[in-house]
Amino acid sequence: MAGVTHLAALGWTPDRAAELPPDSRPARVVRVDRGWLRVVSDDGERSVPAVAALHETAPGAVARTTVARTTAARSGAVLDRPGPPGGPAVGDWVALRAGWAVAVLPRRSAFVRTVAGRTSAAQVVAANLDAVLVVDALAGPARPRRVERYLAVAWSSGATPVVVLTKADLCDDVPAAVAQVAEVALGVEVLPVSSVTGEGLAAVAAAVGPGRTAAMVGPSGVGKSSLANALAGVPVAPTREIRADGRGRHTTTARELHVLPGGVLLVDTPGMRELALHDDADGVAAAYADVAELAAACRFRDCAHRTEPGCAVAAAIDAGTLDPARYVAWRKLEAEAHRQALRSDARARATERARVRAFTRALRAQPNRPRS
Missing domain, CATH: 3.40.50.300 (P-loop containing nucleotide triphosphate hydrolases)
Structure with a gap:
């Protein structure tokens, strides 16, 4: 990234300035390596540690958060907002303070x-x-x-x-x-x-x-x-x-x-041998806009697109204007997105329950906690 010294060349826009926490400056993540972020700012490229709470949505990270927050606080790098899903990623804008990445700015995409x-x-x-x-x-x-x-x-x-x-x-x-x-x-x-x-x-x-x-x-x-x-x-x-x-x-x-x-x-990016959807119902609808439009024109709202009368999808297949393989792929991805949405909801509920239990245990472990 040699020679890049202006934030605009990295995609920075002035409206993002309002998203920066106080006493911090922006940098863009160009690589993520085992908790360290390779970032570029207006004064060059460097590797910086990220406050571990930025990764706390990742599996196993909850147990590390308290220790990591203490370590970061000693250096003056206090977490400014919760970490995003999945932790910092390449392309993210982060806020730097005292040599630490203390916040990930809101993602536009x-x-x-x-x-x-x-x-x-x-x-x-x-x-x-x-x-x-x-x-x-x-x-x-x-x-x-x-x-x-x-x-x-x-x-x-x-x-x-x-x-x-x-x-x-x-x-x-x-x-x-x-x-x-x-x-x-x-x-x-x-x-x-x-x-x-x-x-x-x-x-x-x-x-x-x-x-x-x-x-x-x-x-x-x-x-x-x-x-x-x-x-x-x-x-x-x-x-x-x-x-x-x-x-x-x-x-x-x-x-x-x-x-x-x-x-x-x-x-x-590395090659992907498997690309599993992540609650992508809107993306499936956009990628298969022609099939979705046909499905919306069916006589019955709950049409299964098999033998129901007035099925616009079946009619298009019979007329040769819709490839049956494309229709099958649409149904497969729609079902996959639905299953993933249900799994994501269940995981979110389980994560919240685990967070509450961990917080309760931490309160009980405090030596000066008032006893009833």
Whole structure:
């Protein structure tokens, strides 16, 4: 991040000044490493510790909070507000005081997924985004269902989705491949690009714009790191060859924010073998706006879209205007988002009960507590 000395170049806007706690200054998180934050402010780049209470929504963090608050208080770094879900993330704006990150400023947008495994915990992939670049490769067959899933999460982030199709130099018919993806990416710009020939790089940079932040998301092996290097003009992310079985390799191991020539701010992310929704009902509705519109036109509000009379969805499938596979994918993601919403509510209730129990135990343990 050498050479960046002005907050505007990092995406700072004057209206954020009112969000800063007293006697603090802003910095942007460009990398998160085991509780330490790599941040950039108007006087350069450094690593700073974060008050652990900023992470207290993460599993196991409640027990560490009291000790961490005491340690931070001794250095003058007092927590100013509760930590955000998932803790600080790349792209966050934080408030610095006495060498500590003491608050995370309100997020304007965030790409959020559910942590892999049997959990309902949220993982913030990147925050304060203007665009989400959903990256897939033109090498090999099209994967419309995968693109749809990423778009559902991207729409719910609050940022503008853009589909970027890499490895255009390996595709025999780029226009046809782009058209196939565009059929499922409703209202989304679809850009073919080649990191080898440079085709489409300018269009990708223009889709984001100077001083604006984009995160690249997608599975391993689709060329995200190569695209980051091509956009930067210099190596900023490691790359590796695709495995012999055609599956991608993890080359990026941590999310990191890069400032590219022209002022674009780009977050490179590790490949995601699993993208679980996190209560993304609105994102699913946006990604499948055509199906949702048909469902709203059904005769019965509780139509199951099977054999009910007056079903607009079934009629569209019969008429050939709606791909049955797209309808099945919509139902699957809707059900997944609903299940996740129920799990998140249950987890929130359990977390609150645990917090109350811990607070009660702490009160009882105070030696000077009045006895009844």
